Structure formats: C-alpha cells, structure tokens
Amino acid sequence: ILNVEQSPQSLHVQEGDSTNFTCSFPSSNFYALHWYRWETAKSPEALFVMTLNGDEKKKGRISATLNTKEGYSYLYIKGSQPEDSATYLCAFPVRGGSEKLVFGKGTKLTVNP
Amino acid sequence: DAGVIQSPRHEVTEMGQEVTLRCKPISGHNSLFWYRQTMMRGLELLIYFNNNVPIDDSGMPEDRFSAKMPNASFSTLKIQPSEPRDSAVYFCASSRNGDLAYGYTFGSGTRLTVV
Numbered sequence: 001i002l003n004v005e006q007s008p009q010s011l012h013v014q015e016g017d018s019t020n021f022t023c024s025f026p027s028s029n030f031y032a033l034h035w036y037r038w039e040t041a042k043s044p045e046a047l048f049v050m051t052l053n054g055d056e057k058k059k060g061r062i063s064a065t066l067n068t069k070e071g072y073s074y075l076y077i078k079g080s081q082p083e084d085s086a087t088y089l090c091a092f093p094v095r096g097g098s099e100k101l102v103f104g105k106g107t108k109l110t111v112n113p
Numbered sequence: 114d115a116g117v118i119q120s121p122r123h124e125v126t127e128m129g130q131e132v133t134l135r136c137k138p139i140s141g142h143n144s145l146f147w148y149r150q151t152m153m154r155g156l157e158l159l160i161y162f163n164n165n166v167p168i169d170d171s172g173m174p175e176d177r178f179s180a181k182m183p184n185a186s187f188s189t190l191k192i193q194p195s196e197p198r199d200s201a202v203y204f205c206a207s208s209r210n211g212d213l214a215y216g217y218t219f220g221s222g223t224r225l226t227v228v
Contacts, residue, residue: 043219043222091216
C-alpha cells in the first residue's frame with residue numbers, strides 16, 4: 001500500500017510568521033509530486049506539480065522543494081496571512097506516470113490575525 | 114470554461130434510497146476521477162475513467178456503488194441502496210490525459226447525508 005505522510009497534522013501560527021510542513025513519499029520509482037491547497041467549504045486547488053529532484057517552485061509567498069532521493073517535499077509559506085488558512089495536501093501517483101493519485105491526509109494551517 | 118461541475122451540492126436522503134451524483138468534466142480533459150472525503154480516511158479514490166472507459170475501480174467500496182461515463186462530458190456515481198456510513202463529501206476531478214503539469218481540477222463536491 002502506497003503511503004503518503006504529511007506532518008504536522010495541524011498548525012496554528014500568527015499573522016506574519018513563516019512556516020513550513022512536510023510531505024513524505026516512497027523514494028523508489030518517483031514520477032511526480034503534487035501539492036494542493038484546500039480552503040474550507042471549497043474544493044482542492046492545484047498549487048504545484050514537481051517532477052525533478054532539487055526542484056523548487058514558487059507562487060507568491062508559497063514555495064516548495066523536492067528531494068526525491070530521500071522521499072520528501074517541504075512547503076514553505078513566508079509571512080503567513082489569515083487568507084493562507086487552509087489544508088495543504090500532497091499527492092503521489094500510485095505507479096510511475098499513473099494519473100491515479102494517492103493523497104496524504106493534509107496539514108491544516110490556521111493563521112491567526 | 115466553468116470548471117468541473119458537480120450536482121447536487123447537497124443531498125439528504127433516507128437509508129435505502131438510491132442516490133445519483135453527477136459530474137461534468139472540463140472540456141478537453143479526458144480523465145475523470147471520483148473521490149470520497151471523510152474525516153477518518155481523507156480523500157480516497159473510488160474510480161477513474163480515461164476516454165470514458167473505467168480504468169481502475171478498486172476503490173469502490175462495494176457493489177452498492179456504481180459509476181458510468183456514457184460520454185466525454187458526463188459521469189454519474191450511483192449508490193443503491195444508500196446507508197448512513199456513505200455520508201461524506203464526494204468530489205469529481207478531471208485532468209488532461211498524461212498532462213501532469215497542471216494536476217487535477219476538482220469540482221465543488223456533493224455533500225451527501227444519509228439518515
């Protein structure tokens with residue numbers, strides 16, 4: 001069974017703090033890693049798709065890094081704002097190149113004003 | 114494009130009744146996925162279609178669940194008979210075949226409550 005682990009499960013930070021969380025995945029047969037942002041009462045939205053070891057992607061104050069050899073990815077948020085409050089999910093294809101994604105349980109971020 | 118469209122947004126039904134959830138994928142996307150979200154298990158893949166053909170239904174919990182995709186712009190997920198433990202949010206998502214650059218696009222979900 002493919003295991004995609006995310007930590008921590010939840011996180012509370014103050015507005016302006018920078019934060020990061022982790023996604024761990026099997027390091028063998030790596031193909032791609034997805035990050036999604038899921039706001040309460042909305043649907044998950046794709047943030048990044050990462051494919052290369054050492055890859056770093058950035059969208060505004062959010063960035064992600066990838067280490068395929070050791071099987072982890074970090075998501076960073078610089079200067080958190082209340083609108084960053086959401087659950088951040090990572091997902092991994094079941095088989096290399098497969099479109100079938102297995103999702104982690106997510107990290108729920110709450111940014112207090 | 115209006116995105117992935119799901120209906121209804123909310124459904125409350127009595128145990129034993131048939132429930133049909135509907136999904137319209139993004140035009141040009143030829144892969145479609147049905148996921149179920151629960152507190153205990155997170156997002157679980159139920160079934161996915163590629164070019165309207167079911168590719169993997171290993172996540173369908175039991176025979177009470179069935180899914181169809183009669184054409185490229187419409188899919189249904191049916192539960193018959195429904196049970197209280199089926200209560201969850203059901204998401205439909207679509208993607209361009211083999212195009213992992215953009216990930217999935219999810220619909221708004223259908224919140225199902227079986228009483």
